[in-house]
Amino acid sequence: MTAPETTVLSFVRHAHAPYAPNAERTRGLSRRGRRDAARVTAHLADVADVVATSPYERARATVEGVADAADVPLVVDEDLRERELADDHVEDFDSAVEHLWANPTASHPGGESHAEAQSRGVAAIERLVEAYPNRHVVVGTHGTLMALVLNAYDSRYGYEFWTGLTMPDVYEVTFVNGEFAGVARTWVPADDEQPAADD
Numbered sequence: 001m002t003a004p005e006t007t008v009l010s011f012v013r014h015a016h017a018p019y020a021p022n023a024e025r026t027r028g029l030s031r032r033g034r035r036d037a038a039r040v041t042a043h044l045a046d047v048a049d050v051v052a053t054s055p056y057e058r059a060r061a062t063v064e065g066v067a068d069a070a071d072v073p074l075v076v077d078e079d080l081r082e083r084e085l086a087d088d089h090v091e092d093f094d095s096a097v098e099h100l101w102a103n104p105t106a107s108h109p110g111g112e113s114h115a116e117a118q119s120r121g122v123a124a125i126e127r128l129v130e131a132y133p134n135r136h137v138v139v140g141t142h143g144t145l146m147a148l149v150l151n152a153y154d155s156r157y158g159y160e161f162w163t164g165l166t167m168p169d170v171y172e173v174t175f176v177n178g179e180f181a182g183v184a185r186t187w188v189p190a191d192d193e194q195p196a197a198d199d
Contacts, residue, residue, distance in 0.1 A: 004176050005133040009125065010044055010186065011150075013143045013169040017058035021089040024082065028057045036168050036190070041065035043170065043187070044138050048072050052128055053140030054080040062168055063140030079124035082142035083117035086110050097144070101159040118148040125149055129175045146171065153180040 015033035029037060044066045051067040052075045053060045060076070067074035083100075087110020090096045100106060100114050107113040121141075128137050143165045150157035150171065170187035173180070 005178070006181075007129045007132055007134065007175045008047075008136045009128065009173045009175070010047070010136065010138045011146045011171045011173060012040060012044070012059075012063050012138060012140050013146050013165055013167065014054075014056075014059040014062040014140065015040065015168040017167075024084075025056050029061050033058070033062070033167070037062045037065055039190070040168055040170070041069050045069035047136045048138045049135040050075065050132055051138045051140065052077050052080065052124075054078075054082065054142060054145075056081055056142070059140040059142060063138055066138050077124050077127075079120045080139065080141045080145065083114065083144045083148065084110070084112045098159065101162070114144075114148055117145060118152050121145045121149040122152045126178075129178055143167075143169075150183060154183065157183075 014029075015036040016030045017027050017033055018030050020027045040062055044063075048066050048070040050073050051063050051070075053063050055076050055078055059080070059082075064074055066072075085093075085096060085100075086108040090108065096108055100108075104114040104118075107116070125139070128139070143162060147157055147162040147165070150161070150173070153173075166187070166189045168187065169189075170185070171183055172186045173183045175181060
């Protein structure tokens with residue numbers, strides 16, 4: 001009997017990065033974020049076979065230390081980027097995002113709907129599962145996209161889950177023979193890490 005193919009993905013929501021309007025791709029980690037990125041490296045370097053990351057600086061900077069410490073490839077995937085909220089700064093961020101969670105096909109001017117972002121995120125994850133059977137893949141991404149991908153597999157991961165995420169955060173997702181088999185949080189926040197639901 002052939003053993004099942006098992007792929008484990010550790011989704012890493014990026015560490016703290018100061019908000020800067022219209023700088024989604026380039027804003028980097030804060031001092032606290034860099035400290036926590038080192039903790040992410042210590043948490044995952046012993047298990048990582050490959051690291052895939054969003055091209056956005058804050059996500060890449062959170063997980064690139066894992067690739068370096070484990071001496072494994074770092075693969076940048078545009079489809080792991082955060083959901084594009086709008087083409088310009090949104091004044092009431094919380095209300096804008098809550099509206100999208102309640103209306104998955106809605107979008108703000110120049111932005112993506114949650115349905116669109118979820119579709120590309122799931123496609124990226126399915127490519128990783130297919131490409132790396134029996135491997136542990138560390139996935140550097142963002143709070144909303146991570147929540148949307150998990151929501152595609154299990155509806156319990158929705159708005160309330162998203163609001164409770166910390167920066168950083170790590171959720172381990174197991175796929176057996178390409179099928180979703182379960183998810184578990186593996187990150188233990190430091191005392192000063194609070195839920196941080198911004199992008």
